[in-house]
Amino acid sequence: xxxxxxxxxxxxxxxxxxxxxxxxxxxxxxxxxxxxxxxxxxxxxxxxxxxxxxxxxxxxxxxxxxxxxxxxxxxxxxxxxxxxxxxxxxxxxxxxxxxxxxxxxxxxxxxx
Amino acid sequence: xxxxxxxxxxxxxxxxxxxxxxxxxxxxxxxxxxxxxxxxxxxxxxxxxxxxxxxxxxxxxxxxxxxxxxxxxxxxxxxxxxxxxxxxxxxxxxxxxxxxxxxxxxxxx
Numbered sequence: 001x002x003x004x005x006x007x008x009x010x011x012x013x014x015x016x017x018x019x020x021x022x023x024x025x026x027x028x029x030x031x032x033x034x035x036x037x038x039x040x041x042x043x044x045x046x047x048x049x050x051x052x053x054x055x056x057x058x059x060x061x062x063x064x065x066x067x068x069x070x071x072x073x074x075x076x077x078x079x080x081x082x083x084x085x086x087x088x089x090x091x092x093x094x095x096x097x098x099x100x101x102x103x104x105x106x107x108x109x110x111x112x
Numbered sequence: 113x114x115x116x117x118x119x120x121x122x123x124x125x126x127x128x129x130x131x132x133x134x135x136x137x138x139x140x141x142x143x144x145x146x147x148x149x150x151x152x153x154x155x156x157x158x159x160x161x162x163x164x165x166x167x168x169x170x171x172x173x174x175x176x177x178x179x180x181x182x183x184x185x186x187x188x189x190x191x192x193x194x195x196x197x198x199x200x201x202x203x204x205x206x207x208x209x210x211x212x213x214x215x216x217x218x219x220x221x
Contacts (some may be wrong), residue, residue, distance in 0.1 A: 033209065068149060097142065102157070106154055
């Protein structure tokens with residue numbers, strides 16, 4: 001199993017550009033989520049999904065969209081990048097929140 | 113706002129000593145989890161304790177949960193240099209996971 005994979009590993013955007021961060025898991029997990037981690041801080045939940053076709057907002061959803069058309073994939077879209085979105089983004093998955101979450105390696109995003 | 117808050121923010125100990133980290137949270141939870149993060153890497157799950165449990169062990173790790181005080185502690189016994197990392201608690205409240213800011217543990221050889 002590859003576990004949770006994220007692409008790209010690094011990305012630099014200009015203010016106003018849009019892009020999609022990819023996340024995929026091959027463990028047949030129902031729960032998937034996106035977090036951002038700013039320097040010296042813990043993770044903050046952006047969006048999550050409890051299954052295909054179902055998404056919900058987390059703590060900091062503004063400026064981000066998600067969709068869950070399949071169990072395996074959970075892409076995160078930045079609609080119009082802003083410098084405040086400079087961060088490291090982590091995707092995670094689990095069977096449900098009664099079980100451990102598996103994290104991807106992260107995407108380091110810089111918005112100029 | 114973040115749900116969990118770890119204490120201390122940073123901890124430096126000698127190899128072989130025990131390390132204790134604390135986590136406090138604000139609202140009722142379904143479970144509490146502890147994660148470890150090596151610098152620049154993703155998080156790795158350490159242990160999960162459910163709201164109806166008071167103590168759990170896994171190898172050199174011991175976690176306690178006091179729901180009346182809304183707090184948890186993580187004890188790492190006989191620490192090793194390889195335990196150097198950041199440790200985060202995370203609480204689950206109806207599918208909404210909240211992480212604390214973490215404790216940065218340094219274990220000196």
